[in-house]
Amino acid sequence: MKNIFTLLAVLFVCQITAAQDYKFGKVSKEELAETFNPLDSSASATYLYKYRKTFFEYDHDKGFQLITEVHERIKIYNQEGFDYATKAINLYKSGSHQEIARNLKAYTYNLVDGKIEDAKLKKDGIFKTEKSKYRNETKFTMPNIKEGSVVEYEYKIISPFYQNVDDFHFQHAIPIKKLEAEFQAPEYYNFKVNMKGFLQIRPKIENKRDKITFNNKSRTGQQGSVRTSFSSSDLEFTKKVSTYNLENIPALKDEPYVNNINNYRSSVKYELSYVKMPQSTIKYYSTTWEDVVKTIYKSSSFGSELNKSGYYEDDIDALISSVSDPKKRIALIFDFVKSRVKWNSYNSKYTSNGVRKAYKEQVGNVAEINLMLTSMLRYAGLEANPVLVSTRRNGIPLFPTREGYNYVISCVELPTGNVLLDATNKYGSPNVLPFRTLNWEGRIIKKDGTSSLVSLYPNENSKNSILMMASLTEEGDLEGSYRSVKTNHRALSYRERYNNADEDDFLEKLENNYDGLEVSDFKVSNAVELSKPVMESYKFFKESQADIIGDKIYFSPLFFLRSKENPFKLEKREFPVDFGYPSSTTYRITINIPEGYKVESIPEASALVLPDNLGMFKYILSQNASTIQLLIDTKMNSSIISPLYYDTLKAYFKQLIEKENEQIVLTKV
Structure with a gap:
């Protein structure tokens, strides 16, 4: 019957279309x-x-x-x-x-x-x-x-x-x-x-x-x-x-x-x-990636800018004269450029006003900042080359076109592997690129003009470790303390949001994000110390975090932190799932139950595993007389997941969310 109605609808639309002016x-x-x-x-x-x-x-x-x-x-x-x-x-x-x-x-x-x-x-x-x-x-x-x-x-x-x-x-x-x-x-x-x-x-x-x-x-x-x-x-x-x-x-x-x-x-x-105009010679445009790269590299706003060094030599000599370790040299020069030249928010693989002017005026576009960085790294004796990138908004460069790349970063080749750098973001660090650049592969250009592909996605997980100590009242209210420790891209994202916002506005968004959470004693550590994880801590109070029916109390041990909705809703998905970077999240939650109550039932331990080591979810609950401990460990080990795994991924998140929403039942002693 459903197929008949679908056919009638198609016929109806076709008739309307045919008659339309x-x-x-x-x-x-x-x-x-x-x-x-x-x-x-x-x-x-x-x-x-x-x-x-x-x-x-x-x-x-x-x-x-x-x-x-x-x-x-x-x-x-x-x-x-x-x-x-x-x-x-x-x-x-x-x-x-x-x-x-x-x-x-x-x-x-x-x-x-x-x-x-x-x-x-x-x-x-x-x-x-x-x-x-x-x-x-x-x-x-x-x-x-x-x-x-x-x-x-x-x-x-x-x-x-x-x-x-x-x-x-x-x-x-x-x-x-x-x-x-x-x-x-x-x-x-x-x-x-x-x-x-x-x-x-x-x-x-x-x-x-x-x-x-x-x-x-x-x-x-x-x-x-x-x-x-x-x-x-x-x-x-x-x-x-x-x-x-x-x-x-x-x-x-x-x-x-x-x-x-x-x-x-x-x-x-x-x-x-x-x-090929009449009576004129043929003028060729880009037809292969080799042509594209040569055209870009030969531009006076790209390749020749890498060869300019007189404007910074004295400063770099003073900066690295006593340092020989390559990684330390990279870190010093990278931090120097980030602090010296501010990004003007323009994306481009070409310079606008040139590296000299950007250095002098301390402001420049993407190309001016990162070509300058590449040039300085080369001057310091490192194997550094520019990498053409297409930002996420620009799309994936599937075909060899000059418009396919709209951004450039820097890459240093070390015996231990590549180090990718983008000095436009003052909270970035080596191999922790801004999210806008995490878009499949970049094209590294060598000094001889040849090119090869390099993955832009990080290999190391970005971590978020959450520790929460909470006490539940017999009225169902919750109060306690919260601390999170974030690394890599999780830390970068947090620093961008926190350091670029008014703290009162930031706290208001935090409270609204958890639907009326009351926050006090808020503190952030290592907000600008990029070599350390960023830490956020606060005390909180939240009403109505449990359902009270008769002499029983029902609640999810994740409380306001639990996931409520599966992000994947389509029946079929034909394009990859892109998380941007691999990540892991750990919850360690200790709950003090109200005096006069005991645990009647708790959810069973559970473990979910995605195929091919793509990800995992582990859920463990334990208890003693008045305290419940919850450990949740989740990992998404791949930045990109093929649509071939979509049904499995959708089912995985469904089970994960169901588990996070399972309830503990307390009853009066």
């Missing part, structure tokens, strides 16, 4: 009356129509420009879908060249008393801002949004950056009923096509003829008798046209522990391979 402004009453997506009732909104066309257009003054036309129609079912009434258009710029958005037209449609009413987006609803030196933004929010509204907009982007074609995205967080896309490229521009994602996407490819008309003006004769004549000539060429036509595309559901959902979004990337 996708011309701008032709919104139907059926679209406005729809209260949910028949194929995904959980969707808060749906793309009714998504259209994009990207093509080359010849300008007689500027040459070929890249034009992108966008038309989108979105149905909003409920308040959760209101976010789709706001659109941000990213516009890139470099020097005097910049992209421009034009011909923006947008309306909101509502069904009122059986009639369609529209509200036009006005100029005061459009906001243009400069987001950085490389990007502008045009943003608008649609007017008169209600549950059931349909919003529709179209615009054009004119770009001088013909070599950078934005990805064609065919899947989003909400479903798409109808998608049409087209990419046109004249024969002078050869593009390599890279596809990713789980949808079967096959474009229709055609070759079509086109032409450019050149208008010429000439003057003949002598002064007083000048005649102007006009003529025109055509340059005919072939263009390759790729069209995509898809229907009923399911939403790409995000879930916890995904490094970047865009890595798994079905999309197509057009990467420029070469340009």
Whole structure:
């Protein structure tokens, strides 16, 4: 019966799709009356129509420009879908060249008393801002949004950056009923096509003829008798046209522990391979990782910056003159750079103002800081090289593109192994990189320009050891003391949150995180002493941590620390689980039970083990007359877990959470 209803829903959607008019402004009453997506009732909104066309257009003054036309129609079912009434258009710029958005037209449609009413987006609803030196933004929010509204907009982007074609995205967080896309490229521009994602996407490819008309003006004769004549000539060429036509595309559901959902979004990337204009030589662009690396390394904003050393030599000589141990030299130089140059929050593999200026002004972007660090380490006699990295937000560089890497760190090769360093974070330490950089593999570049891959994930577990002494009252209230000791990435994360916050705000968030915990005598040790674990301690009081029924008391021995919800909810997961780094957590909890009560029952000891030593969970309870001791030890030994283990991992967390929520029962003596 379920299959019959599914088939009927598909047939219904197909009939609606076939009859729909996708011309701008032709919104139907059926679209406005729809209260949910028949194929995904959980969707808060749906793309009714998504259209994009990207093509080359010849300008007689500027040459070929890249034009992108966008038309989108979105149905909003409920308040959760209101976010789709706001659109941000990213516009890139470099020097005097910049992209421009034009011909923006947008309306909101509502069904009122059986009639369609529209509200036009006005100029005061459009906001243009400069987001950085490389990007502008045009943003608008649609007017008169209600549950059931349909919003529709179209615009054009004119770009001088013909070599950078934005990805064609065919899947989003909400479903798409109808998608049409087209990419046109004249024969002078050869593009390599890279596809990713789980949808079967096959474009229709055609070759079509086109032409450019050149208008010429000439003057003949002598002064007083000048005649102007006009003529025109055509340059005919072939263009390759790729069209995509898809229907009923399911939403790409995000879930916890995904490094970047865009890595798994079905999309197509057009990467420029070469340009061959008439009567000109071929200009090649990056086609292999070797090409990419050579192009980056030869840049004056990368490779040559590594060779500059005069600006820091005296300082480094004084710093390391009495130190010969390589690890101590690394630590001294690393700490020196972190304290000397502040990161300006710009990610880049290229310098902006150069290492000399960054050193002098004590502020720089990622490349200026970490290329400077690499250069100093080399000057100190260490085998140091830059490592190209793609941040988690930038995605995984699956294909050899120049945009694949947007960041650079430093690597020192020692007989005991590689030491990875990023001096942009003042709380970082050797082999403890900022979380944003923990993204599969980086590409290390040697002095001769060759490259190889290096894992960015740490091998050593980040630990969190928790010790809690608590007393439970017969009213069910809990008071006691708490201490945690954190190492590596756990310590880094804590220091970033604590040292960059007002302590009162930090305590308020801590209390709110545990739903009204009252904290006193709060103390943090080693907040800036990076060679030691960071320690947090406080006393606490929390009401209603047990259920009292008759003469019995029921409670979980983890109290407010227990996990309540399985983070993994999808029936099927097609992308890896990314924890960022291996970790272990240990709880040692001692509970004093109320006077006049005894233990009636406690949960049994338990142990769970994931296959291939991926992780484990151990739970042990013991008791004497008035005290209960709980030991929980959990380990996740791998940063990345393949989707092949998803069902096992989901079941593991289900059992772990059930165990943490099992209750101890006390009864009156």
